[in-house]
């Protein structure tokens with residue numbers, strides 16, 4: 001029921017009165033924080049003044065103690081500032097749900113209101129609003145009215161949900177209030193999904209679904225792999241899960257302990273707001289290329305994943321596909337492991353040595369050398385020399401002279417049959433009998449597909465001291481775009497808990513992709529969950545995308561909109577004119593984002609440049625872009641991964657331009673970015689895997 005007008009029913013009257021009371025309490029709490037903040041600011045000012053004026057009479061210890069006291073006041077002030085921010089947010093929407101739960105054996109029920117943050121009223125000593133992450137709040141997501149249970153810190157509590165109510169409150173005003181019973185269509189969710197997009201990912205606390213809640217609140221899985229169809233909320237719930245874990249384990253986990261591996265900086269920027277909105281600090285983020293560069297100590301120049309995909313699309317090179325396919329196979333990882341063992345086995349040719357006219361047996365040198373396989377080579381040689389010297393001293397009761405030590409070091413060095421890491425990696429392909437699988441990319445760079453195998457070999461032969469030992473939880477998005485070798489490297493690098501998410505149907509480069517099952521093999525004790533309901537796109541858009549890349553598991557949400565349009569244009573000029581028309585229509589609409597999604601960067605640039613001749617403010621996303629913003633964005637499907645737009649236009653979907661499986665995947669990714677409206681344009685024959693024309697509107701334009 002809508003409650004924008006005067007409340008009608010007793011329930012509405014009750015809730016309006018309650019809201020007014022909560023708003024008044026929030027106002028009082030805010031005024032109290034304002035007073036405390038002013039008091040702390042004054043205290044800091046006075047202490048600083050005192051420190052300055054009395055500095056000549058103070059000894060060192062006194063100065064330190066005054067400074068510490070200032071720091072303490074500043075920190076307390078910051079905590080109050082945080083509370084102030086939360087209270088202000090609560091003033092806009094103090095809660096979104098109410099739950100009356102009668103625990104078995106308890107007398108009476110107090111309504112529990114659930115909001116984005118906890119609100120404890122200091123004056124009355126009451127929990128006025130519960131944080132959505134509180135144990136009891138999980139009832140709100142898991143049950144309608146009837147028998148229910150939740151896990152409290154003291155154990156499982158059984159009982160009955162007697163009332164469940166959803167609210168939409170904006171700017172302190174109640175706009176909607178709905179009592180949910182079993183089988184009620186989730187009206188609040190429908191409204192939420194029908195809204196226009198934002199310039200960043202939004203939180204979904206008010207409408208988290210039951211299966212999503214189970215993933216968010218899973219505290220035990222050491223590695224949780226989420227395979228979810230396009231638009232199923234994977235990224236959203238992974239971030240909500242992080243917020244939940246930060247709340248649940250606040251004593252031992254902080255935002256600086258978390259790292260996100262994300263596909264690019266635009267995506268990182270797009271999701272950056274979710275955790276702060278949920279009252280948590282932003283967490284660190286890193287891309288695979290930066291990670292690789294750090295691990296290789298910036299010693300190698302290599303192609304990026306983006307460049308690799310671009311090259312594949314521009315050239316459709318069978319030999320390259322074969323290289324990528326093999327390097328993405330579990331077989332490749334196995335062989336690389338065998339090769340590393342082989343190199344290790346054969347690279348030290350120990351011989352008997354005579355130092356200071358005394359014998360050092362080869363077997364002893366070999367034994368010491370083998371023991372330290374995880375050290376870098378120069379460190380390892382130094383260690384062999386050190387340990388041999390010790391044993392030598394004990395055996396012969398003789399201390400080595402500096403020249404003896406030098407001779408020992410030179411002799412040990414001489415026993416090593418070693419080439420550079422890159423050379424050793426290259427020789428792997430000869431050892432394998434397939435030298436054609438190693439090929440340098442343009443300008444002598446390593447191919448992207450060789451970067452992580454090289455790191456893996458380095459780890460096996462030299463050892464890498466992980467710079468990420470501080471990470472306690474790792475989140476990997478777009479998991480399908482990483483290969484078994486990458487996962488093997490990640491597993492060695494990050495021993496912490498992990499949330500790994502993606503969609504096998506959305507790989508932008510199917511020649512180097514992994515599915516959830518393969519990924520599970522890389523991590524011990526990993527659990528796999530799947531999400532099959534798609535929330536982002538209207539029913540019609542989802543059905544359209546399903547015809548391009550059918551996924552029998554996918555369940556489309558029943559939110560109806562315009563059918564997607566396939567627009568056949570006589571010429572490229574006519575196509576651009578149609579896109580321009582659509583762009584102008586968008587500018588006049590209430591929608592916030594329009595994505596014009598092309599296949600290649602070259603096509604995106606060309607489209608962008610042509611449209612920019614007549615339209616203002618169109619942005620082109622490139623590999624270097626670092627931010628997402630509302631308006632018209634032209635980009636490739638690769639760049640659009642993970643993003644969403646109110647409207648999407650996909651140009652040049654002709655038979656010639658979209659032909660291969662990879663192109664089909666990219667088209668699927670592009671279509672599934674659209675929330676409310678999708679237009680596909682082409683000249684000449686349309687791509688064969690576009691839905692048949694009689695199922696979509698065909699407009700002959702110009």
Ligand SMILES: Nc1ncnc2c1ncn2[C@@H]1O[C@H](COP(=O)(O)OP(=O)(O)OP(=O)(O)O)[C@@H](O)[C@H]1O
Nearest residue numbers: 204207208209230231232233234235236535536642
């Ligand atoms: N429970 C929910 N309540 C409201 N909105 C939701 C819910 N679940 C998902 N959504 C919305 O669905 C859209 C898709 O979510 P998200 O981007 O997290 O999905 P995804 O599975 O990561 O998508 P993709 O793989 O296609 O990039 C977002 O607009 C998100 O807000």
